[in-house]
Amino acid sequence: QVAGSGLAVTLDPGASEEHDLVVSNHTANLRLTIKLTATDATGNLGTAAASWLSFGDDALQLDPHAAVTVPMTIAIPHDTQPASALAHVNATVESAVAAADGAPVAGTANQTFPVSIVVQGTPTAQIAIADVHRVDQGSRHQLAVVLRNFGDQGANVSGHVVVAGDRPQTIPFH
DSSP, X not given: OOOTTOEEEEEOTTOEEEEEEEEEOOOSSEEEEEEEEEEETTSOBTOGGGGGEEESOSEEEEOTTOXXXXXXXXXXXXXXXXXXXXXXXXXXXXXXXXXXXXXXXXXOOEEEEEXXXXXXXXXXXXXXXXXXXXXXXXXXXEEEEEEEEOSSSOOOOOEEEEEOSSSOEEEEEO
């Protein structure tokens, strides 16, 4: 059973927060095995914002009328740009058996609730060297440096490349 309309959190990149999930078995006579998973906004397991969620235990067995508290951690990767993201926590009954004699009971059930995550901060450029290789054209040799911006802001990049070898050089680039 989901109380409320989900969970909303606001965190900085690199921060984490723990919440308690209470998973209950409201049946009178069934022992349930429940699996907890996280999906992104489109239903993919463990990708995008879903990869930020982890559970203290993701496989639970509950007797009739029992409840268990499961810690859930939301951890935002350090390099995450400011944005809003959505994940879903899914509790799926993997199996149900009669508590009295262990006889299997057919059927499936699941419950889902949304986790809205706002990553705070100011958008930045995140420049990385994606590739460096030598380009030979006849007797001419060049160094190709490929930079990639993984951030949300444009950036002018300048610096120096130090080239070792028979004729060491320091070459500026912009």
